[in-house]
Ligand SMILES: NC(=O)C1=CN([C@@H]2O[C@H](COP(=O)(O)OP(=O)(O)OC[C@H]3O[C@@H](n4cnc5c(N)ncnc54)[C@H](OP(=O)(O)O)[C@@H]3O)[C@@H](O)[C@H]2O)C=CC1
């Protein structure tokens with residue numbers, strides 16, 4: 001038998017930024033694969049909507065309204081999940097945001113907000129949940145949602161790109177340090193997917209024409225096309241992959257000329 005399982009039955013996952021967009025898609029997709037999912041964001045109504053979709057699939061959820069930039073709230077959320085579920089098998093560091101200022105206009109506040117939301121939050125969750133996974137005989141899986149912006153230059157902001165590049169490097173170092181505990185750490189690097197974060201940009205025909213000009217598959221991604229790679233990296237099928245970044249980008253990052 002050579003085909004490993006892609007199922008996640010009996011697994012407990014934590015997804016940050018699960019209230020909408022990519023985080024909601026990933027949370028629902030993990031549940032479709034059999035996982036129970038703890039949902040984290042600041043907007044309770046969004047989380048409740050994600051939870052109701054997951055309940056229809058027969059999976060359980062925990063709703064944790066938290067600001068991922070605050071260590072205390074990260075600790076409280078993780079403690080609540082551990083208290084309810086004991087094991088945490090999968091962490092998806094998805095929460096993120098962008099302020100698309102040109103480099104000369106970036107303010108200290110913008111820098112801090114983007115850095116804290118995209119990078120520091122992922123590290124804090126990795127630390128708090130890595131401590132738990134380290135003690136589990138089954139270790140765990142950590143998946144950081146980076147971006148093509150962490151690998152190639154984009155016009156969507158230097159600070160955002162810096163956070164996404166840092167996530168890719170953080171992935172490698174955590175994979176190196178925590179492999180001995182059976183913890184796989186990987187990243188996903190999406191190109192454009194239609195979400196509240198990108199909806200305005202993707203409504204601009206000229207902008208979409210520019211995107212497709214550098215995208216070999218000549219289209220933006222559909223959210224299920226991100227769920228597949230994440231379920232793969234979370235499941236038995238991905239058990240020997242660690243420290244890697246999988247660009248889910250329609251081929252964009254190979255672009256040369
Ligand atoms: N969409 C795209 O094309 C791409 C997206 N990405 C990355 O994917 C991830 C998700 O993006 P996307 O779904 O488009 O974004 P959205 O803005 O649609 O969703 C972001 C999610 O993160 C949550 N979030 C933001 N700030 C905080 C905070 N301080 N504390 C807790 N939760 C927070 C939001 O909930 P709330 O506001 O209620 O807290 C929301 O649930 C991001 O890391 C982004 O960089 C990468 C490449 C492309």
Ligand SMILES: C[C@H](O)[C@@H]1OC(=O)[C@H](O)[C@@H]1O
Pocket residue numbers: 098100147148149156160190191192197198201
């Ligand atoms: C592809 C990028 O991650 C994405 O594109 C945007 O406009 C967002 O602000 C992100 O930078």
